[in-house]
Amino acid sequence: MTTKPQLFDWDDLRIFHALVSSGSMSSAARKLGIGQPTVSRRLEQLETRIGARLVTRGADGVELTDIGERIWAQVQIMQNTAGDIERIAHQADRADAGTVHLAAPEVVAGYWIARQLPSFVEANPLINLEINTRVDGEMALDQSDISLQMTESKRMSHVATELATLHYVPFAARAYLDTYGAPKSVADVLNHRIADLVSYREQQTHWPKEASAIKQMMNPSLTTDNSLALVEAVRAGTAISMIPTYAAKVQPDLVHVDLGLEVPITLWMVYHPDQRRVTRVRKVLDWLREIFDGSLYPWFRKDYLPPNTFSDVDVVHVRGERPRPRALD
Known part of the structure; x- marks a missing residue:
């Protein structure tokens, strides 16, 4: 045979x-x-x-x-x-012990979640939290118990809730401004060194019309797929870049280059409703809601707060001529 x-x-x-x-x-x-x-x-x-x-x-x-x-x-x-x-x-295992797989964007995991971990680990010593920053979208839903993502899931089988709003504004380092000076106008920013994140291109459809159009006109000096590398490059004085305002709470040495430009991006928490029945996953879900609570951490609220209202960052106000972007399709 x-x-x-x-x-x-x-x-x-x-x-x-x-x-x-x-x-x-x-x-x-x-x-x-x-x-x-x-x-x-x-x-x-x-x-x-x-x-x-x-x-x-x-x-x-x-x-x-x-x-x-x-x-x-x-x-x-x-x-x-x-x-x-x-x-x-997983539903057969309701114990507090075990692994919970969490997918999250790098800058969210590195600059916020990681800094909130001590209290969670102390309260839940038997939960092993695995944070994956290398998967997103549909792939993240397939490989994780909980996915934090900047696009709403289209899966009808999953729950997608608005966890926080990330407000992106231009930041630079004092070393950069001392070397190259601040932009003289909004239009002049196009003549400066700009750092860009690959994922910003995917998010661009969610950006306000003017911000999206201006971004199309920029010629980046640095492009990376690593958000932590981008933030550190800005802190080192490499370039100006759009960074979430909560970074100012973590890195008060940044300088807000106030162009009158702010891009709000919703951070979604996505999970299958059955995960609420698993004790350890439910504890992580509840903890995430706490550490992104806008009443406790106002930089995550829907309404925009300038970084210098909640941190010690310096601010440089730039107004004047605005670039004339071509019409978007």
Whole structure:
């Protein structure tokens, strides 16, 4: 009797899921913690076994073929089913002990959550909190018990609540201003050194029209995918950049370059409702609500507060001529 060869293995589909949900080979490799050549090779193996091309590759990333669309729909169902199985297993364990997987943006995890951990760890010594800053969006929901993200989840099966508002404003270091001077007008900021975060491009659709248009006109001197590196580069005097105002509470040596420009971005807390039944996850959910409570930490409120109202940062007011951005589509 001849054994029918295996058409694919589950790990191939996991890599296919990461590729499509992240949009590119490099992003999928980064999220999975493997090399880009491995992602490419495993995709080729899957396509060879199936006998059809699943994606096409272009300058903007990957696009699904017709057969790829059909397989992608089934892979999403499989991924959701796997998540349901894990949640059912967790419900059998209501103990305070165990691991809770939390996905969060780097700057939120590094500059805020990490600084609030001592009291949580002291009160919950048997909970192991694993914080992952390398996954986001749909991938984060698949790999985490709780996901903090800057876009609202479209999954009907999950709860998405507004946890906080992050108010982005321009910051610089005193060393930068001493060396290059402050912008003479809002238009003059385009002549200065600018640091940019890769994820700001994804958030740009949520930015106010003028801020988004001005950003399109800027020519960054530094671009990075690491928000902590961006903040530290600004503190070192490298450039001016948009940074959440709560960074001023943590790093009062920053200088607010007040251009009359503020970008509010909602931070969402997303989780499956069944997670509330797991004691350790519920404790983390409640703790996150506490440390992002706008009544206790006003920089997370919906209404904007200038950084110098709650920290010792200096402020440089810049007004005058504004750039004339081209019309947005």
